[in-house]
Structures are given as C-alpha cells and as structure tokens.
Amino acid sequence: MDGGTDVRMSCGLMGKQHNSRPTTGLAEITLSERFTFNPKEGIDNPVMVTTDDSDFKLRPRLCILKRDEHESYGFHLRVEKGRKGHVFRNVVPEGIAERSGLQDGDRLLEINGCFVDDVSHSEVCKKIRLSGNHVCLLVLSGAEYEQAECGGQNLQSLSRTRTKQLDRCQPPRLCHVTRDPASGLGVTFTPVEGQRGHFGVSLVAGGAAEKAGIRKGDRLVWMDGAAVSDLSHSALSRMMRKCKDHITVLVIDSDSEQIYEQQQMPVLPSMAVPQNLPHRARRLRLVCGNDTYGFLLRLEKITPRDIVHILRHIEPGSPADRAGLRDGELLLEVNGEEVEPLEHEEVVNKVRESGAEVSLTTITFQGLVFYKKLGLSPLLFCEDVTVKDLQNSKEGAAGPKPRLCLVQKGSVGFGFNLGSSPHRPGTFISLVCDGGPGQEAGLLRGDTLIEVNGQNVEEKSLEDVMVLMKEGGKSLSLLVQEKNSDDKMELETPSSRDASDCEDDDTHEISFL
Numbered sequence: 001m002d003g004g005t006d007v008r009m010s011c012g013l014m015g016k017q018h019n020s021r022p023t024t025g026l027a028e029i030t031l032s033e034r035f036t037f038n039p040k041e042g043i044d045n046p047v048m049v050t051t052d053d054s055d056f057k058l059r060p061r062l063c064i065l066k067r068d069e070h071e072s073y074g075f076h077l078r079v080e081k082g083r084k085g086h087v088f089r090n091v092v093p094e095g096i097a098e099r100s101g102l103q104d105g106d107r108l109l110e111i112n113g114c115f116v117d118d119v120s121h122s123e124v125c126k127k128i129r130l131s132g133n134h135v136c137l138l139v140l141s142g143a144e145y146e147q148a149e150c151g152g153q154n155l156q157s158l159s160r161t162r163t164k165q166l167d168r169c170q171p172p173r174l175c176h177v178t179r180d181p182a183s184g185l186g187v188t189f190t191p192v193e194g195q196r197g198h199f200g201v202s203l204v205a206g207g208a209a210e211k212a213g214i215r216k217g218d219r220l221v222w223m224d225g226a227a228v229s230d231l232s233h234s235a236l237s238r239m240m241r242k243c244k245d246h247i248t249v250l251v252i253d254s255d256s257e258q259i260y261e262q263q264q265m266p267v268l269p270s271m272a273v274p275q276n277l278p279h280r281a282r283r284l285r286l287v288c289g290n291d292t293y294g295f296l297l298r299l300e301k302i303t304p305r306d307i308v309h310i311l312r313h314i315e316p317g318s319p320a321d322r323a324g325l326r327d328g329e330l331l332l333e334v335n336g337e338e339v340e341p342l343e344h345e346e347v348v349n350k351v352r353e354s355g356a357e358v359s360l361t362t363i364t365f366q367g368l369v370f371y372k373k374l375g376l377s378p379l380l381f382c383e384d385v386t387v388k389d390l391q392n393s394k395e396g397a398a399g400p401k402p403r404l405c406l407v408q409k410g411s412v413g414f415g416f417n418l419g420s421s422p423h424r425p426g427t428f429i430s431l432v433c434d435g436g437p438g439q440e441a442g443l444l445r446g447d448t449l450i451e452v453n454g455q456n457v458e459e460k461s462l463e464d465v466m467v468l469m470k471e472g473g474k475s476l477s478l479l480v481q482e483k484n485s486d487d488k489m490e491l492e493t494p495s496s497r498d499a500s501d502c503e504d505d506d507t508h509e510i511s512f513l
Contacts, residue, residue, distance in 0.1 A: 058144050058158060060109060063100040063137045064266055069375060070305075073097050073135075077108065077128070079121045085145055086116070086124055102137070107145040110138035112271055113166055115159040129338070131270040133375040134227075138162070165263055169256035172221065174272040174381075175213040178246045183207045185247060189220050189228075189236060197229035199236065201251065213275030214249070219257045221267045222250035225374045248277075248374060269374070274381040279367030281332055281382040286323045288356045294318020295325055297351070299344040302365065302406050302475055309339055309347055310406065311362065312442065324385055325360070327442055328404035330368055332379055333361035365404050365477050366454055402450055402481045405441040409474040412436055416443050420462040427457060427465045429480065444482055451479035 065073050074095025078087045085107040091098050109117050111127045112135065119127075128135055138159065140148070148155060177185050186207020192198035199220040203210050220228050224247060228236060240247070250269050252260070260267050274280070286293050294315035301307045309331040314320050331339055334350045335358060342350075351358055363378045371378040407414050415436020420427050429447040432438050449457050452468045454477065460468075469476060 058140060058148060058153075060138050060140055060158065060162070061101055061106075062264055063097070063102045063139060064135075065096050065100045065102075065137065066134045067096050069133065069372070071096070071133075075102060077121075077125060084149060086121060087142070088139070102139065103141065105142035106139040107142060108137060108139055109155060109159055110136075110163070112136050112268055113163050113265060115156050117155055117159075126338075130377045130380050131268065132377050132380065134266070134268050135270070136266055136268065163263070163265075165259055166265070169259050170253050172250055172252040172256075172267050172269075172272040173213050173218075173275045174248065174250050174269050174277065175209070175275040176246065176248045176277050177209045177212040177214070178278075179244075180208040185209055185240075185243075186211075187214060189240070191233045192219070197231070198257075199228055199233070200254075211276070214251055215253070217254055218251040219254050220249060220251055221257070222269060224248055225376075227266075269376055270380060277381060279364060279370045279378075281361055281363040281367065281378050282324070282385045283333070283359060283361045283382055284323045284325060284385050286319045286325075286358050286360060288319050288358075292318070293320045293351070293358070295320040297331065297344075297348060300406060301408060302477070308368075309344070323360075325362065326364075326401070326403075328406065329362040329364055331360060331362055333359075335359050336361075338379070365406060366451075366479070369454055402479050403442060403447075405438075405443050405478045405480055407437050407441040407443070407476040407478060409476075410437045414438055414476060415440075418449075418462060418465065425459055427460070427462050441478075443478070443480065447480035447482055449478060449480055451477075453477050 067073055072092075072095070074092035075088050075097040076090045078089050080087050088097070088102055088106045088108065089104060091102055091104045107117070108124065109115065111124065112131060114127070116124045116127065140155075145155075148158075177187065179185050183204050184207075186204035187209035188202045189199040190202060192200050201209070201214055201216070201218045201220060203214060203216055222228060223236070223239060224243065226239070231239070250267065250272055252267050257267065295318070296312040298310045298312050299307060300310050302310075311320075311325055311329045311331060312327060314325050314327050331347070333339060334347060335354060337350065339347045339350075351360075361379065361382060368378050371380070407416075412433060413436075415433040416429050416438030417431040418427050419430030427449045429438070429443050429445055429449070432443050432445050449465060451457060452465060453472045455468060457465050457468065
C-alpha cells in the first residue's frame with residue numbers, strides 16, 4: 001500500500017476473487033429463517049436473536065484506529081458487485097487496521113458513532129478522511145452481515161440501540177486558548193482521584209480558557225494532538241510548559257465522559273463542536289459573469305513534501321473577488337471533491353466543467369499548518385460563506401487586508417530585499433525583483449511583514465527576521481500588509497538574502513480561470 005493512502009474507493013467488478021460469496025458459516029443458514037430484535041436485552045447488550053431460539057447472534061466489533069502523520073491505516077474500502085454494504089479488503093498483516101481487530105471482508109456500520117451503511121460510498125470515505133489520524137469504526141463480519149441481510153434485519157436498529165445512550169451526552173468541544181498577558185492561559189489540569197489518565201479543569205474566572213469555551217466541571221480528553229489518557233500528570237505539566245502562547249484542547253463534561261466510557265467509545269476531535277478556533281476552511285460559491293471567474297490557479301511546492309493548489313491574482317470586481325476568494329489561499333475542494341490527489345490539469349478541468357457556477361473550498365497556509373500539527377483534516381470544521389457574510393465582514397474592515405505570500409527560492413534567491421526604518425518598528429519589503437520569486441508570490445515594494453513562517457515579527461528587529469528566514473530554508477511563508485497610500489514609508493538601504501546556494505524550482509503550473 002502507498003504510505004499516504006488510507007482509504008481507497010472502488011466500485012463495480014473488482015476481479016473474480018472478490019465476486020465469490022463467502023462460505024464460512026453460511027452452510028447452516030437458510031433464507032427461510034426469520035429474525036426479531038429483543039429491545040430488553042439490547043439496552044445493555046444489543047444482539048440479534050432468531051425466533052427459532054438459535055444460538056446465532058450479531059456481534060458488532062468496535063475497532064479504534066490511530067495512526068501517525070503520513071501513515072496508512074492499512075486497508076481498502078470497497079463497494080463490490082453483487083454485495084451490499086461497504087467492504088473492507090486488503091487488510092495489511094500486522095498493520096494498524098488488523099491490530100485494531102479489523103478483518104478482510106468485514107462490513108462497515110458506523111464511523112465515530114454515525115450509522116453509514118446506507119450512505120454513499122464516496123461520503124463514507126470522506127467521513128473517514130475527515131476524522132484525521134484517529135477514527136472509531138463499528139463493523140460486522142461478512143458472514144454476520146449477509147446473515148442479517150438474508151433475514152431482513154434492520155441494521156440501523158442495531159446501531160441505534162447501541163448508541164442511543166450517547167443522545168444524552170453534550171458534544172465535546174475543541175477549544176483554542178490564547179494566553180492572556182495578565183492571567184496567562186487561565187486554566188490548570190488536575191488528576192481525577194482514583195482514575196488514571198483522567199484530568200479535571202480549574203478555571204480562572206473570566207480568564208482566557210473560560211472565554212475560549214472551557215467550562216467548570218469539564219474533563220480534559222486531548223491536548224495539541226495527544227490523548228491525555230496516555231499521559232501522566234508530570235508529562236501533561238511538561239506539555240503545558242512547552243505550549244508557549246496557546247493550546248488547543250478537547251474537553252467534555254464529566255457526565256458525558258462517563259457515558260462514552262460505558263459505551264466503550266473514544267471521544268475524538270472529529271465529534272466536537274469548534275470553539276474559538278483561529279482557522280477554518282471556507283466554502284465559497286462563485287457565479288461566473290463573463291468567460292472567467294477572475295483568478296489564477298497555481299501548483300506550488302510549499303514544503304519538501306507538500307505540493308498544493310494556490311489561488312493567485314484575484315481580479316478586482318471579478319466573480320472570485322465578489323465571492324470572497326483571497327490571494328494566497330490554498331484550494332482544498334472543487335464542488336465538494338478534494339483536490340489534493342489530483343493533477344493540476346484535472347483540477348482546472350473540474351472548475352471549467354462546472355459551467356456558470358462552482359463551489360470552492362479554501363484555507364490559509366497557516367490554517368493548513370494548524371490542522372496538520374493537530375493531526376486533523378483542514379476540512380473538518382469547514383464553514384459556508386455567503387455574500388451577506390462577506391458584506392458584514394467588510395463593514396467592519398478598514399484599510400488593506402493582510403496577504404499570504406508563499407515564496408520558493410529560485411536561481412536569483414528569493415527575489416526581494418528587506419529594509420527597516422529608525423523611525424518605526426518592523427520590517428518591510430524594500431525591493432522586489434522583476435520576474436523573481438518574490439514578485440510571482442505577490443510581494444509588493446513597501447509591504448510590511450507581519451509573520452514569517454507562522455511567527456509574528458511585527459516587533460522584531462531586521463536581524464531577528466533574517467534569522468527566521470534562514471531557518472525556513474528554500475521555502476518562505478510571509479504574511480504581509482500593504483500600507484495605505486497616505487501612509488508614506490521611508491525606505492532605507494535594505495539587507496538582502498544570500499542567493500549563492502539557490503536552486504531552480506520548475507514544479508509550478510499556472511492556469512487562469
């Protein structure tokens with residue numbers, strides 16, 4: 001299996017070896033048998049029983065899969081001709097899926113407590129991808145699934161009985177806490193007596209954590225991508241000391257946590273309600289006016305292993321501009337289909353084939369980094385943006401907006417110089433070379449640097465900014481802001497980067513849409 005592939009969607013004929021019906025355990029089962037569901041037994045231990053008092057019972061299995069970034073879960077998920085349901089195939093021996101209890105031929109019933117047997121295959125695969133690096137799957141063996149199908153059983157009733165206790169739970173909350181200069185993060189986590197791996201919260205009234213959505217009586221489940229059930233209190237304390245200015249935590253009230261434990265269900269970020277998150281993907285609707293949408297789509301290499309589709313040069317007054325597209329945003333979806341595995345021309349064709357209207361899902365570079373560090377999909381908390389939302393945001397906005405510029409080192413270096421003024425703090429772009437990487441990335445002479453590779457530099461010296469840039473290697477992520485025309489800037493003699501060890505980058509593909 002490919003290291004970066006966790007789920008494969010396949011429809012139709014998959015080869016003779018996948019078309020033969022399983023025979024294990026089916027010899028004793030006849031189509032004339034009738035099945036009923038016993039709700040009294042099902043409250044605590046949901047099972048299926050036959051009316052002829054057979055010993056056969058449906059035994060769904062809960063498989064909890066957890067992986068590292070760029071690691072595969074180790075299975076294919078398929079729809080096969082002549083079979084119902086979503087079928088697991090090619091379960092890798094000793095892989096993550098097999099170690100969690102998943103077996104070849106199993107059928108998928110639930111993803112993170114959500115019944116999916118009657119959901120389209122593409123949507124099921126998307127749900128697994130959105131769950132990120134941690135997913136909870138409820139499955140039946142192939143024999144049990146077909147036994148239930150032959151008996152006309154309602155599998156959703158089985159799922160519903162198992163999960164109805166969760167209806168009494170309040171959803172978990174994913175909260176991003178930014179340190180307050182006066183009161184800090186405003187929260188401490190203390191071990192729950194007699195419960196290893198359980199931590200309660202103590203809040204500063206009106207502090208940063210409370211404002212971020214953490215409540216009195218909450219239990220900590222997860223911090224900055226790590227499940228705290230695996231951590232000692234000392235290890236958690238070390239994480240808190242290293243978190244610097246912010247933390248992202250998953251919390252849930254203690255009563256709900258107890259119900260999840262009774263159901264043997266993990267509490268995962270993909271089940272959460274977002275609270276105060278600094279970044280969200282946006283789904284925008286573009287209506288084409290003339291022949292174009294008014295933006296440039298580029299394929300750019302932003303890290304040694306990440307090549308992304310980036311929106312550039314949004315034409316003022318164009319459909320893209322009216323819809324709210326921003327220069328430098330990364331494209332995640334076209335009409336709900338993820339573009340990460342697609343070639344540049346495939347993405348371009350999907351936009352053009354949409355005709356007069358297209359839906360684009362985007363996120364900032366900082367947003368992509370934020371979710372990747374947490375092991376989450378950037379699409380997890382995507383929000384739909386309407387024209388009314390944009391109008392409301394513009395009413396409160398004043399002056400030029402910050403722009404994200406991703407610069408790849410070329411044969412002439414980065415193609416821009418930096419400067420600073422003795423009369424004001426900060427660093428600005430003092431020179432942009434014609435046709436260089438800086439100009440291609442959208443940098444303008446006079447732009448003020450706000451962030452370098454995700455770190456705020458507004459109060460840093462020119463020398464400190466240069467150090468950060470050198471640490472970035474051959475790729476730079478610069479958040480810049482153009483000054484108002486009435487805000488004259490004194491351009492001093494600039495400092496420039498050394499271009500002696502530059503390499504050409506020919507990975508870019510560009511299309512105007």
